Amino acid sequence: MNARLSASELEERLEDLLEACLSSRRTAAALVPGLAALERGQQDFVLHWAGVVARSSAELAYQFAAAAPRALAVLGERGAEAWLVQAMDVYDHGSMYAASAALKDLTGFVRSWDAQADAVRFEDAGRVLELFLWGLSGRRLRVAAADEPWTDTETVYLPHEVTLYAARNRNFLVYKAMAALAWAQCRFETFAPALGAAVEASAHPARVRRWLAFLEAVRLGAKLERALPGLARDMRVLQQPAPDARVAAAAAPLADPDAPLEATLAALGAVDLARAPPAWPYVVRLHPERAQEVREARIGRERETFRALLGGLRDAEREEGGAPGAGPGRFEARVSESAATGERTVELFLDGAAVSPPADAASLMQSILQDLGTLPPEYLEPAGAGAYAPSTPAGAAGDDGAAEAEAGAAVYDEWDYARRHYRRGWCVLRSRDVHPGDPAFVWRTLERYRPQIASLKRTFEALRGEDRLHRREPYGDGIDLDAAVAGLADAAAGRELPERLFVRRHRTERSIAVMFLVDMSGSTKGWINDAEREALVLLCEALEVLGDRYAIYGFSGMTRKRCELYRVKRFDEPYGAEVKARIAGIMPQDYTRMGVAIRHITRMLAAEDARTRLLVTLSDGKPDDFGDGYRGEYGIEDTRQALVEARRAGVHPFCITIDEQARAYLPHMYGAANFVLVDDVRRLPLQVAGVYRRLTA
Amino acid sequence: MDTRAHSADQYLVRSEPYYEPVGDEVRLFEAAHASRVPVLLKGPTGCGKTRFMEFMAWRLGRPLVTVSCHDDLTASDLVGRYLIIGAETVWVDGPLAAAVRLGAICYLDEIVEARKDTTVVIHPLADDRRILPVEKTGEVLRAPPEFLLALSYNPGYQSVLKELKQSTRQRFVAIEFGHPEPALERRIVAHETGVDEGTAERLVRLAGMTRNLKGNGLDEGASTRLLVHAGKLVMLGVAPRTACLAAIAEPLTDEPETLAALNELVASVF
Ligand SMILES: Nc1ncnc2c1ncn2[C@@H]1O[C@H](COP(=O)(O)OP(=O)(O)O)[C@@H](O)[C@H]1O
Ligand SMILES: [Mg+2]
Numbered sequence: 032m033n034a035r036l037s038a039s040e041l042e043e044r045l046e047d048l049l050e051a052c053l054s055s056r057r058t059a060a061a062l063v064p065g066l067a068a069l070e071r072g073q074q075d076f077v078l079h080w081a082g083v084v085a086r087s088s089a090e091l092a093y094q095f096a097a098a099a100p101r102a103l104a105v106l107g108e109r110g111a112e113a114w115l116v117q118a119m120d121v122y123d124h125g126s127m128y129a130a131s132a133a134l135k136d137l138t139g140f141v142r143s144w145d146a147q148a149d150a151v152r153f154e155d156a157g158r159v160l161e162l163f164l165w166g167l168s169g170r171r172l173r174v175a176a177a178d179e180p181w182t183d184t185e186t187v188y189l190p191h192e193v194t195l196y197a198a199r200n201r202n203f204l205v206y207k208a209m210a211a212l213a214w215a216q217c218r219f220e221t222f223a224p225a226l227g228a229a230v231e232a233s234a235h236p237a238r239v240r241r242w243l244a245f246l247e248a249v250r251l252g253a254k255l256e257r258a259l260p261g262l263a264r265d266m267r268v269l270q271q272p273a274p275d276a277r278v279a280a281a282a283a284p285l286a287d288p289d290a291p292l293e294a295t296l297a298a299l300g301a302v303d304l305a306r307a308p309p310a311w312p313y314v315v316r317l318h319p320e321r322a323q324e325v326r327e328a329r330i331g332r333e334r335e336t337f338r339a340l341l342g343g344l345r346d347a348e349r350e351e352g353g354a355p356g357a358g359p360g361r362f363e364a365r366v367s368e369s370a371a372t373g374e375r376t377v378e379l380f381l382d383g384a385a386v387s388p389p390a391d392a393a394s395l396m397q398s399i400l401q402d403l404g405t406l407p408p409e410y411l412e413p414a415g416a417g418a419y420a421p422s423t424p425a426g427a428a429g430d431d432g433a434a435e436a437e438a439g440a441a442v443y444d445e446w447d448y449a450r451r452h453y454r455r456g457w458c459v460l461r462s463r464d465v466h467p468g469d470p471a472f473v474w475r476t477l478e479r480y481r482p483q484i485a486s487l488k489r490t491f492e493a494l495r496g497e498d499r500l501h502r503r504e505p506y507g508d509g510i511d512l513d514a515a516v517a518g519l520a521d522a523a524a525g526r527e528l529p530e531r532l533f534v535r536r537h538r539t540e541r542s543i544a545v546m547f548l549v550d551m552s553g554s555t556k557g558w559i560n561d562a563e564r565e566a567l568v569l570l571c572e573a574l575e576v577l578g579d580r581y582a583i584y585g586f587s588g589m590t591r592k593r594c595e596l597y598r599v600k601r602f603d604e605p606y607g608a609e610v611k612a613r614i615a616g617i618m619p620q621d622y623t624r625m626g627v628a629i630r631h632i633t634r635m636l637a638a639e640d641a642r643t644r645l646l647v648t649l650s651d652g653k654p655d656d657f658g659d660g661y662r663g664e665y666g667i668e669d670t671r672q673a674l675v676e677a678r679r680a681g682v683h684p685f686c687i688t689i690d691e692q693a694r695a696y697l698p699h700m701y702g703a704a705n706f707v708l709v710d711d712v713r714r715l716p717l718q719v720a721g722v723y724r725r726l727t728a
Numbered sequence: 729m730d731t732r733a734h735s736a737d738q739y740l741v742r743s744e745p746y747y748e749p750v751g752d753e754v755r756l757f758e759a760a761h762a763s764r765v766p767v768l769l770k771g772p773t774g775c776g777k778t779r780f781m782e783f784m785a786w787r788l789g790r791p792l793v794t795v796s797c798h799d800d801l802t803a804s805d806l807v808g809r810y811l812i813i814g815a816e817t818v819w820v821d822g823p824l825a826a827a828v829r830l831g832a833i834c835y836l837d838e839i840v841e842a843r844k845d846t847t848v849v850i851h852p853l854a855d856d857r858r859i860l861p862v863e864k865t866g867e868v869l870r871a872p873p874e875f876l877l878a879l880s881y882n883p884g885y886q887s888v889l890k891e892l893k894q895s896t897r898q899r900f901v902a903i904e905f906g907h908p909e910p911a912l913e914r915r916i917v918a919h920e921t922g923v924d925e926g927t928a929e930r931l932v933r934l935a936g937m938t939r940n941l942k943g944n945g946l947d948e949g950a951s952t953r954l955l956v957h958a959g960k961l962v963m964l965g966v967a968p969r970t971a972c973l974a975a976i977a978e979p980l981t982d983e984p985e986t987l988a989a990l991n992e993l994v995a996s997v998f
Contacts, residue, residue, distance in 0.1 A: 162945050162989030163996075166937035207992060260930075261969070262996035369910075387906070394940070486983075500800075516810045517864065520817035543889075643888055683888040707943075725947060728887045 033071045038063050041074065045096065048081050052089035062093070065100040072481060073103050079478055080115055091122055094134050105141055114140045150194040151202040160189065160210045167211075167259075168374060169218050170398035173711065174210065181316040182213040183325040184222055195312050201268075208266045208313035211259060215251035216315060217401065222326065223292050227319035229299065238304045244317045245308035246295045250285040257288045266313070274309045278302055326402060333399055334410055335695040340392050341413035343698030348381055358382030362411040366400065375400050414695070443627045445591070448668030458627040460594040465585060468616030470608065476568040480716065484572050487720050491576040494728060495541075503531040510534070543579045543727055544602065544641035546632050550650035551585040551597060552623035558712045559651055559689050560619050565716040566649065567599070567614045571606045573720045579727070580641065583610075586628035587620035589657045594627045595620070602639060622656040626669035629684070633677040644682045645726065649719065652688040652697060652708075667700045674703040685726060689715055734826040739791030747776070747783035748916050753903050757784050760901045761833075766854045766877040768897060771905030772884045774951025776916075780905070781835045781878060790874055791832035793823045797842035803849045806836075807862055819865055824849065828860050831874035839879040840890040847896055853877055854899040884948055907939065913952055921959030927968065931955045934972060934997045938980060938990065945986035950976050968998040 036044070045059035045066075053059060066074055077099045084092035095115055102111040114137065122130035133140075153176040161174045164187065177188035187210055193202040216222065226243065233239040252270075256263040274282060281301035284294050302308070345360050363380040377396050379386050388396070399406060440461045444453040477484065502511045511534045522528045547570070549563055567583060574581050582604075585597035599617065600610045629648070636644045654666030661669070677684045684704035688697060689712055697708065707722060709715050757780075760767045769777045778794070785792035795806065808822040827834035836842070836850075852859050858871040879900065881892050908916060910932050918928040932955065939949030954976045961971035977990035 158985045159988040159992065162941065162986060163992045165944055166940050166989065166993045168936070168940065207996075211996070259996040261994075261998045265995065502802075513804070513809050516812050516817055519812070520810050523817065541889075645888060726888055728889075 035067075035069075035071045036074050038067050041066050044078055045081070048078065048085050049089050049093050049096070051085070052093050057093065062096050065097065069100060069103065073108070075474075075478060076103070076108055076111070079475070080112070084115070084119060087119065087122060088127060088130075090127060091118070091130055091134070094131055098134055098137065102137055105137070106144060110141075110144050113144065147194075149197050149199050149202060150192050151199055151206060152192045153189055156203060156206050157189070160187075160206060163207065164210055164214055167214050167218075168397060169214070169394075170401055171394045172214060172217065179316050180209045180213065180313075181318055182216055182322070183318070184217045184322045185325055185329065187213040193312075204265055205269060205312050207262065208269055209315055211255060211262055212248060212251055212313060212315045215254055215258075216247065216317075219251060219254050220292055221247055221251070221317070222319055222322040224323075225292060225296060226317065227323060229296050230317075230319055235304055239299065240317055242299055242302055242304060242308050243295065244314050245311070246282060246285060246298050246302075247292075247317070248311060248314045249282045250290050250292075250295050253286050253288045253290065269313055270311055272309050278309065329398070330402055332695075333395060333402075335414070337392070337395055337399060337406075337410050338412055338414040339695040340388065340395070340698050341411065343702065344379075344386060344388060345381060345413050346699070346702060348386060360413060362413060364406040364411060366405055377406060414699075441631060443630045445626055446669045446672035448665060448672075458591045458594050458624065460588075460596055460627050460631050462596045462598060465597045465599050465613040465616045466618075467609070467612035468614075468618070470612050470615060472564060472615035473568050473611040476565045476716075477572070480565070480569060483717055484569060487569060487573045487717075488576045490724060491573045491720075494724065495577055501535045504533045504535040505531050506533050506535070541577070541579055541727070542642035543645060544636060544639040544643070545574075545579055545581045545645040545647060545723070545727075546636050547581065547583045548628060548632050548646065548648045549583065549585045549599070549617065550623060550625075550648075551587040551617060551620050552651070552653075552655070553587075553619045553621055554623065554651050554653060554655070556619040559715075560617065562689065562712045562715040563649055564614055564617050566719040567617075568611075569716050569720050570723065571600075571610070571614070573723070575606055580639070582635075583614070584628075584632060585617055586625070587622060588624055589621040591624065591627075591656070591659055591661075594624050596628060596631055622661075623650065623654050623666075624656040624661055625650065625654045625666065626673040629670065629673035629677060633673075633680050633682050636682050637680045643727075646677055646682050646684045647719075647723065647726075648684070648686045648704075650686070650688060652690045652694055654700075667696050671700050671702050674701065678703045683726075685722070687715075687719060687722060734821060734830065736791045736830045736832070739793055739827075739830065739832055741782050741786040741792055744786055745779060745782040746919060747779050748908070748912055748919075750776070750905070750908050750912060753780060753905075754784070754787070756901065756903055758788070761788060761876050764858065764873060764876070766879070766900050768892075768900035768902040769878060769880040769905060770883055770902055771880075772882055772907075772948055772951060774953030775905045775907055776952060777880050777905055778835075778837065781833065785833050788833070788874075790876070791827075791830050792835060793827040793830075793832050794835045794837060795823050796837045797839050797846070799841055799843065801842040801846060803843070803845045804864075806846060807849055807860065808864070810864070824853075825860060825862060825869060828853070828869045828871050828875055831872040833876045833878060835878045835880070837880050839881060840892055847893070850877070850879075850896070851899070854896075907935070907949070908952060910936070913955070916952055917955045917959050920956045922963050923959040927959065927962060930968070930997050931958055931972075934976065934994060937993045937997070938976065941986070941989075945983065945989065946980055948980070950980060954979060969994055972998060 041063050042059050045062055046053065049059060066077060069077070077096055080099075081092045081096045084095055095118075099111065102114055106114055115134075117140070118130050118133040121133045157174050157176065164172045164174065170185070172182070173186045175186050175188055176191050178190065179188070180190055181188050189206060189209055193205045195205060196202050229243065230236050230239050252263065252266070255266070281298045284290060285298060287294070341362055359382060361382055365378045365380070366375055367378075368375045375397075377400065379388055396406070399410065440459045442456045443458045443460060444455050445457040447454050503514050504511070511532055514529065514532045518529050518532060547567070549567070555563065580602050581600070582602045583599035585599060586595065587597070588594035597617070599613045600606065604610060625648075629646070632646060636646060654670050655662045656666065674684045674686075686701050686704050686706035687709060688706060689709045690697075697706065707718070709718055757767060769780070771777055781792060781794065795801070804822065806822045806824040808820055808825045810817050811820050812818070821829065824834055826832070839846070849860065852861065853871060854877055858875070860869040860871070861867075862869060907913065913932045913935070914925065914928040917923065917931055918925060923931070935950040935952075935955055938946060942949045958971045958975035961975055962968055966974075972994040973991060977987060977994060980990065981987055
């Protein structure tokens with residue numbers, strides 16, 4: 032852990048930050064005593080926020096820094112942050128005077144903050160609920176915050192906070208019930224066309240929507256009773272107010288766990304639309320038209336993804352079997368349904384033999400089954416290398432000359448899938464350093480992920496080689512009994528007593544060299560770029576604990592003659608201020624000619640002296656270049672080929688792809704490499720370190 | 729110089745172990761044994777590989793020598809070493825040499841965990857030479873026809889450090905183990921623990937949920953073994969939710985959010 036900042040360091044930092052409002056009566060030194068006693072983490076917290084506030088008002092920042100130690104003591108960091116943010120709000124919309132009053136009223140704020148303590152906020156519950164939903168069978172649903180709870184069959188929208196009850200766990204239960212109900216809507220066919228039709232056919236669509244939402248909560252409640260009995264039991268306390276006699280009678284048939292959507296539509300006819308349905312706190316609203324749109328887009332997309340997966344599966348089976356084209360490569364699927372739970376499972380067969388699809392195919396198949404109830408024949412046509420119509424890439428024909436070699440540049444071949452040959456000396460690649468960026472980025476990232484970094488470091492520490500006894504050493508910390516005994520036996524037999532009779536403690540070398548190759552193309556602009564940089568910061572922090580040799584490079588460029596590799600950290604460079612500034616300075620550039628970058632990095636890695644060589648690429652999954660036909664199949668096939676070459680050179684490639692929409696071609700492109708798909712950019716920073724941990728555990 | 733012999737007796741499996749076949753594995757194993765081809769058991773931890781080996785040893789009437797490999801396990805741990813007993817130096821066979829002499833089934837559990845030099849002694853045993861050279865005594869042990877080498881390996885580790893080398897794996901017949909089908913897994917859990925059908929069903933359902941989290945929060949879903957542990961706790965009177973947290977959720981992860989999500993899944997099922 033970092034040491035506390037000393038009084039003089041604090042004073043210096045504060046003088047920098049608050050310069051504009053300091054005078055002989057108002058000195059940075061006056062703030063120091065309060066801050067010097069804080070933990071380093073809290074000191075960083077105060078300096079960070081003082082810097083943020085100072086951009087609006089140095090005066091307010093000064094007052095904040097003065098009051099912060101007490102605020103931290105009574106509120107903790109989260110509370111102190113909320114206290115400051117509300118004062119800044121006041122400043123933005125009112126006056127300095129009002130803002131300063133808001134800061135000073137710490138006691139008043141503490142009171143309202145305590146009252147809020149029972150509230151459960153989406154930011155606290157969202158991740159847990161998402162994992163909870165992923166544990167349930169069926170399509171993988173994401174969660175997001177919105178003004179009201181509803182689902183479009185891919186994302187479950189949940190309210191920003193739940194404050195209904197005076198107990199946190201009760202409020203959390205409301206969230207959980209909403210999430211489970213939304214899952215059940217997707218799982219048990221709430222969004223069949225009849226639902227939308229019922230809304231459209233009505234003269235009072237808003238009322239119908241509201242009633243359908245309630246009745247579906249009842250119908251799906253019976254299904255939850257079967258699928259998630261523990262939750263259904265917990266949920267009963269939320270089913271208030273109780274329906275009146277008429278509503279209860281109308282909803283009675285919905286208590287049958289096998290009731291279909293039609294039962295809900297029938298019950299709709301028996302309620303009084305003019306009155307409001309019972310206001311159960313977890314009812315999930317219905318937007319059939321939005322669900323329909325999402326469903327239509329999904330069906331086409333998932334078909335292509337699934338076919339590509341089969342293509343990859345077929346390739347893999349053939350490689351394993353050793354005989355290319357051993358069978359006709361025909362897939363069959365058998366869908367069966369469990370009578371007890373209604374769960375559907377699929378078994379896949381390739382040329383009559385059962386094959387187990389990759390793990391990520393399972394949720395995809397479930398998703399397709401949820402939409403269509405079966406896997407139609409056209410889904411079972413594998414797509415992949417053979418499926419691309421061979422054609423010469425546009426623009427490549429007339430421009431056939433090998434690239435000129437020049438000083439400081441490296442020249443590489445490129446794979447042309449249409450010719451099934453390399454284009455010799457086709458790409459020219461230059462290396463340069465990343466222009467340093469704002470070091471505050473690194474610092475803010477460290478701040479933001481402080482607890483996660485601490486836990487990452489702990490897990491990485493566990494990976495570190497442990498002390499181990501080396502036996503039969505010529506000298507050491509103790510006697511090697513085995514060796515001594517064997518030696519005595521030798522001596523007794525008249526041979527010479529050997530010399531290596533000691534044991535020595537030694538830290539085992541992991542002997543890993545890992546190269547991270549980061550996509551710096553223009554398509555990463557925005558969130559992806561931020562996430563990449565944050566990921567690198569977290570990774571470096573964790574790797575420093577581990578002691579593995581690592582290097583980081585970025586890549587981009589425009590056209591085959593201007594491929595660029597950006598140095599962020601060389602193998603022999605320490606993770607210091609310069610490297611940090613370069614991580615911060617990683618900015619989106621031009622295009623993504625991925626093959627040449629992989630080839631160059633492979634060559635560098637192969638020269639490293641290590642037992643295990645690892646190449647981890649981080650990209651947004653779209654190989655693309657300007658003008659000369661790299662986009663599309665050509666780029667995909669070249670990237671695939673470059674990864675095959677890497678493997679042959681003894682490098683283990685692993686690809687991390689950030690893609691909001693699972694792309695169909697990925698399994699094929701990454702054929703030789705393992706890969707993960709990160710479909711939520713926010714997850715990236717932690718996932719990269721997690722992937723690395725698993726790869727080298 | 730004296731040599732300490734192992735007796736076959738101590739390695740015999742005397743009563744029939746409870747084992748539910750999940751596929752063709754029994755026939756495959758018998759065929760491999762008959763044709764003297766070593767066997768590679770692939771699959772995640774806790775899915776019945778060890779139990780299967782005990783069952784097959786019993787069925788074939790062969791002694792079973794099991795070695796749990798770990799990262800300090802060296803070739804000489806497997807082959808043998810000299811000890812001083814009284815005033816004499818005595819050669820003592822390691823488990824592998826003992827198994828070869830006894831014509832036993834030798835099961836090296838989690839072979840990738842062992843030091844790399846162990847593969848050197850395994851290779852000549854795993855091809856048609858079927859020999860074990862004992863460097864220190866100058867002996868070359870020839871495996872009798874009944875001897876069989878079996879390794880287990882968990883391909884679920886994505887670690888590049890723990891990949892089984894092609895030169896090793898291509899000597900083996902591979903039998904793949906996965907999580908048993910729900911109906912079968914319910915039977916196993918009920919039989920192993922004595923819990924009622926309803927509880928077994930819920931345990932298996934919960935296991936399925938954790939397996940859905942593999943790769944997203946969890947490195948591995950709950951194995952049959954964990955279900956058996958939870959079931960045993962339940963039979964001792966521990967409340968099901970508590971039993972599942974202690975025996976299933978906590979062993980799977982330390983990550984607070986994932987653990988919280990597992991807790992919610994447990995509370996949804998029980
Ligand atoms: N097919 C099976 N038949 C009987 N018991 C099984 C089976 N699969 C798993 N088990 C149970 O799971 C437990 C763990 O299995 P084990 O053989 O130790 O796993 P592995 O060796 O694969 O790590 C066993 O003790 C047994 O209770
Ligand atoms: Mg790009």
